[in-house]
Amino acid sequence: MATAAERKPVPDTLIDKIAALPDGRVAEVEDFVDFLRQREAEAATAKALRAAAMMASEASFAAVWNSPEDDVYDSI
Template sequence: MSTSPELLLEKLKALPPQRLSEVEDFVDFLRSRDERATAAASRRLGEAMARLDAMNLPPLTADEVQAEIEAVRTERRSARGADRR
């Protein structure tokens, strides 16, 4: 769904003050929800990175990273082929 800012502003201008207050509350709710989701994702990433670091694994070489990428791509291609049958 795509609404232009200009159209949205025109609709807002037509609302009575009480409704504008409700719209503002809803916008604040959306912003808060997005901020909480971002904070939660950041926390989960930090926890995952800490667990990974605690494993004391040696870093992957560029060749190992490329091999992992190729393995996943091959697996996905195989899965897509099986889905089409």
């Protein structure tokens, strides 16, 4: 997925379509955009939490992962 900096500007046609909607519908579009932005923010937070949990557990599992008994699995 392209980042905000990589995306092209919003086409004027989309802005024109939104502007042509009745006020109530424009508010719905705005609410939907806010919903999408919130969902993206929550996904980014969840991704960061998963990464932090992996990093935090890495030291705990190091003794298990680095045991001589499991060296055979390193070549798989």
